[in-house]
Amino acid sequence: MAKKRIFLSLIRRKSNWCMCLLMAILATLIFTGALIWQASSQSIKELEKTYGSSFKLASYADRSNPDLWEYKVFDENYSATIYIGPRVSLEMLERISGEIDGIANYEWENKEDLMNNHILLVQMGFQLVPGFSASTAKIEEENYKQWKKGAISDQDWQTYYERYYKDSKYDIYDTVAYGLNNSQYSTHFRNGTFRLVSGRHISPSDYHVAMVTPTFAKLNGLKIGDTIPLMVSPLNASTSFASGVLGTVDAVIIGMFEPTYEQPVNEYTSERDILNNWILIDLKTCSEMEKISGWSGETSLATIYVDDPSMTGDIMEQVKRLDWLDKHYYGVEKDDSSYHEAAAPIRTLRLAMGAGIAILAASGAALMYLILKHSIGRRERETGILMALGITGKSIKRQLLTENLILGVIAFLFAVGIANAAAPMLGDSLLHTLSPKEEMREYTKEEIDAAIAREDYEAYTKMTSPQTKGIEAPDTLSVHTSPFSILVTGFGMAILICLCVNEAMEKTLRLEPSRILSMIA
Amino acid sequence: MIQTENLTFYYNESRKILEDVNITFEKGNLYAILGASGCGKSTMLSLLGGLLLPKSGKILYEGENISEYGLDRHRQDHVAFIFQGYNLIEYMTVEENVELTAKQPPQTALQKVGLEKELWKQNVLKLSGGQQQRVAIARALASDKPVLLADEPTGNLDEDSAQAILDILRKSAHEEGRCVIMVTHSLALAAGADEICRYADAKFQHGDYGLSLFTKPENPWETISVIQEEKAGEINA
Ligand SMILES: Nc1ncnc2c1ncn2[C@@H]1O[C@H](COP(=O)(O)OP(=O)(O)OP(=O)(O)O)[C@@H](O)[C@H]1O
Ligand SMILES: [Mg+2]
Numbered sequence: 001m002a003k004k005r006i007f008l009s010l011i012r013r014k015s016n017w018c019m020c021l022l023m024a025i026l027a028t029l030i031f032t033g034a035l036i037w038q039a040s041s042q043s044i045k046e047l048e049k050t051y052g053s054s055f056k057l058a059s060y061a062d063r064s065n066p067d068l069w070e071y072k073v074f075d076e077n078y079s080a081t082i083y084i085g086p087r088v089s090l091e092m093l094e095r096i097s098g099e100i101d102g103i104a105n106y107e108w109e110n111k112e113d114l115m116n117n118h119i120l121l122v123q124m125g126f127q128l129v130p131g132f133s134a135s136t137a138k139i140e141e142e143n144y145k146q147w148k149k150g151a152i153s154d155q156d157w158q159t160y161y162e163r164y165y166k167d168s169k170y171d172i173y174d175t176v177a178y179g180l181n182n183s184q185y186s187t188h189f190r191n192g193t194f195r196l197v198s199g200r201h202i203s204p205s206d207y208h209v210a211m212v213t214p215t216f217a218k219l220n221g222l223k224i225g226d227t228i229p230l231m232v233s234p235l236n237a238s239t240s241f242a243s244g245v246l247g248t249v250d251a252v253i254i255g256m257f258e259p260t261y262e263q264p265v266n267e268y269t270s271e272r273d274i275l276n277n278w279i280l281i282d283l284k285t286c287s288e289m290e291k292i293s294g295w296s297g298e299t300s301l302a303t304i305y306v307d308d309p310s311m312t313g314d315i316m317e318q319v320k321r322l323d324w325l326d327k328h329y330y331g332v333e334k335d336d337s338s339y340h341e342a343a344a345p346i347r348t349l350r351l352a353m354g355a356g357i358a359i360l361a362a363s364g365a366a367l368m369y370l371i372l373k374h375s376i377g378r379r380e381r382e383t384g385i386l387m388a389l390g391i392t393g394k395s396i397k398r399q400l401l402t403e404n405l406i407l408g409v410i411a412f413l414f415a416v417g418i419a420n421a422a423a424p425m426l427g428d429s430l431l432h433t434l435s436p437k438e439e440m441r442e443y444t445k446e447e448i449d450a451a452i453a454r455e456d457y458e459a460y461t462k463m464t465s466p467q468t469k470g471i472e473a474p475d476t477l478s479v480h481t482s483p484f485s486i487l488v489t490g491f492g493m494a495i496l497i498c499l500c501v502n503e504a505m506e507k508t509l510r511l512e513p514s515r516i517l518s519m520i521a
Numbered sequence: 522m523i524q525t526e527n528l529t530f531y532y533n534e535s536r537k538i539l540e541d542v543n544i545t546f547e548k549g550n551l552y553a554i555l556g557a558s559g560c561g562k563s564t565m566l567s568l569l570g571g572l573l574l575p576k577s578g579k580i581l582y583e584g585e586n587i588s589e590y591g592l593d594r595h596r597q598d599h600v601a602f603i604f605q606g607y608n609l610i611e612y613m614t615v616e617e618n619v620e621l622t623a624k625q626p627p628q629t630a631l632q633k634v635g636l637e638k639e640l641w642k643q644n645v646l647k648l649s650g651g652q653q654q655r656v657a658i659a660r661a662l663a664s665d666k667p668v669l670l671a672d673e674p675t676g677n678l679d680e681d682s683a684q685a686i687l688d689i690l691r692k693s694a695h696e697e698g699r700c701v702i703m704v705t706h707s708l709a710l711a712a713g714a715d716e717i718c719r720y721a722d723a724k725f726q727h728g729d730y731g732l733s734l735f736t737k738p739e740n741p742w743e744t745i746s747v748i749q750e751e752k753a754g755e756i757n758a
Binding site: 004005008009012013381382384385386387388389390391392393512513514515517 | 564567570572573574593596597598600601602604606608609610611612613617620621622660664666
């Protein structure tokens with residue numbers, strides 16, 4: 001009979017369904033919050049795994065030590081004081097990863113500035129996506145003005161014109177070769193700037209291999225397996241354009257990669273800033289090319305990736321303790337500021353969701369208690385009658401508990417369905433609101449000219465460079481319902497219902513049934 | 522079968538409703554309780570049925586204190602109520618209400634009280650007062666308990682139906698050996714009972730009822746075996 005009572009009450013009492021709806025709304029809100037919270041936690045974890053799991057090995061370029069610096073003349077136009085002290089060599093990195101367990105990868109790349117630590121090379125024989133070397137433009141313009149003013153002789157201008165200017169700015173074909181140890185685990189592939197489209201990744205054992213973009217391959221009629229000559233030009237920091245070939249290294253194309261986003265390229269974007277012009281090469285070839293270029297084949301900065309983010313500190317300590325690594329020249333440093341920056345909106349989202357859930361759960365629990373109390377209060381008479389009829393308080397309590405738990409389960413299933421549909425959309429739009437993306441845009445010639453005119457080189461550089469650098473936080477959360485979250489929320493709700501019914505019933509049961517009956521009669 | 526020993530009860534200490542009541546109800550008998558409105562008849566039934574706790578004294582069922590036996594169990598095992606206000610469960614049909622505590626098929630009891638078959642599947646709220654009352658009676662009968670506590674079971678019934686119910690209750694006492702205690706205002710009905718119990722509270726001793734039986738304030742309950750016709754007439758007047 002108890003079962004029948006439950007059944008009848010559930011199907012006949014409309015107020016039950018009002019309560020079910022209320023519970024459903026409440027549970028939906030809480031569950032949605034929980035899902036988003038969980039997804040942001042996951043996102044943060046993944047970000048940490050991708051970006052928080054690295055540290056830097058750098059040589060201190062100590063300005064106060066004159067032994068580390070040398071004045072060097074590159075050509076008639078350019079001279080500079082350069083660092084000649086110890087650097088991080090490829091051999092050092094190999095040795096470190098051999099001696100210490102848990103190192104996943106190392107790169108010579110520098111996250112802040114993609115342009116750092118690359119080899120500039122001339123590729124006279126290759127077509128590139130046209131761009132415009134900013135400094136060249138400036139020099140050309142300056143030279144042209146000087147010549148017009150008569151400050152440059154006709155002959156000098158002629159030479160210059162013949163060499164750089166005649167065939168238009170698009171003939172300045174230089175791009176970068178970017179050395180990678182294990183391209184799959186390099187920043188650009190990890191943060192989704194690049195993706196592999198065909199062939200394979202560069203691995204640590206590779207030598208004389210390269211990856212190019214399909215755009216580059218198409219322009220030059222190349223395919224996987226073809227050999228490309230990488231012509232090394234002397235690094236000329238003032239003009240950055242080719243002034244001769246120092247040597248050539250051949251590399252076999254093993255894979256194609258492409259940028260995952262539409263890069264805004266304007267006519268001021270230099271060829272080497274156009275990602276489709278990039279060539280990825282293995283680190284050994286890179287080192288070899290750097291040696292050809294006259295550099296030491298070493299870098300002042302390397303990034304070391306570890307397998308397990310939680311082990312980063314430990315492994316850093318182990319690197320510090322290596323006796324062959326001279327503490328005077330080298331240091332390790334965990335730099336996760338950019339990771340923190342990228343994770344900030346997600347963290348905020350997680351915090352908001354956590355707070356939201358807490359508030360909702362607390363107010364929801366209070367609300368549910370009040371509703372249940374009210375609903376059970378309205379059933380005092382029924383309770384009194386049933387008790388008078390000889391049905392025990394215990395059995396009535398069990399009945400109400402079962403009824404409300406059934407309503408709870410229905411409400412919960414409903415909530416799971418709605419939350420599953422709503423959470424991804426809600427989470428993404430919240431995330432977007434929290435992290436207003438700086439939109440990639442192509443600046444107009446007028447804007448760039450204006451920046452040049454007011455000598456705002458910072459703005460100018462920004463306008464002409466690739467606009468995605470460093471870490472990008474994902475702009476969508478991968479929300480999925482885990483059995484765990486269902487279990488936790490479901491259990492929480494069940495416990496809440498039990499407590500509320502118990503508490504509300506306790507009062508009713510303490511009253512003598514005749515009192516209840518006379519109260520309502 | 523069920524008896525009180527120095528039973529005292531009050532809602533407010535200033536106004537005792539029952540004071541030192543000693544009375545015994547035997548099985549196989551139909552008792553009628555008479556008394557002024559508000560004097561405490563329903564309260565008495567509640568106490569006997571274990572819905573209220575005595576302030577002092579005890580209530581014994583087959584010699585056992587029902588408080589010790591457990592009021593829950595007492596209600597479950599021994600007593601069935603027919604309430605003054607019917608107390609049906611609103612969201613249930615006639616049949617379902619009877620079924621709540623039924624030990625026998627609800628249809629038998631419904632037939633006994635003479636409720637039309639087409640009403641059985643109806644929600645109880647759609648029934649008239651008299652019909653609801655019959656449902657309440659059927660529910661009590663179907664539960665098959667040794668003690669039947671009926672609070673004005675015929676209050677909303679016409680003369681004939683009331684007599685029919687009285688017959689049912691009497692049969693239930695005589696043939697099924699139950700102890701049936703019925704509160705009523707109708708002397709005509711009371712006349713059909715085996716015994717009549719009168720209740721008079723000292724503070725309510727107005728004498729309106731004009732019955733000689735209404736006296737002793739220290740022992741307001743009395744059991745008599747017959748009621749005289751002319752006195753019945755006085756009460757009705
Ligand atoms: N729960 C309660 N709390 C306080 N006083 C109550 C309560 N129930 C009843 N009373 C009072 O106790 C007295 C006896 O009530 P009871 O219902 O037993 O009277 P009754 O004899 O059944 O009257 P009636 O013939 O009208 O049904 C009444 O004066 C009533 O006001
Ligand atoms: Mg009464």
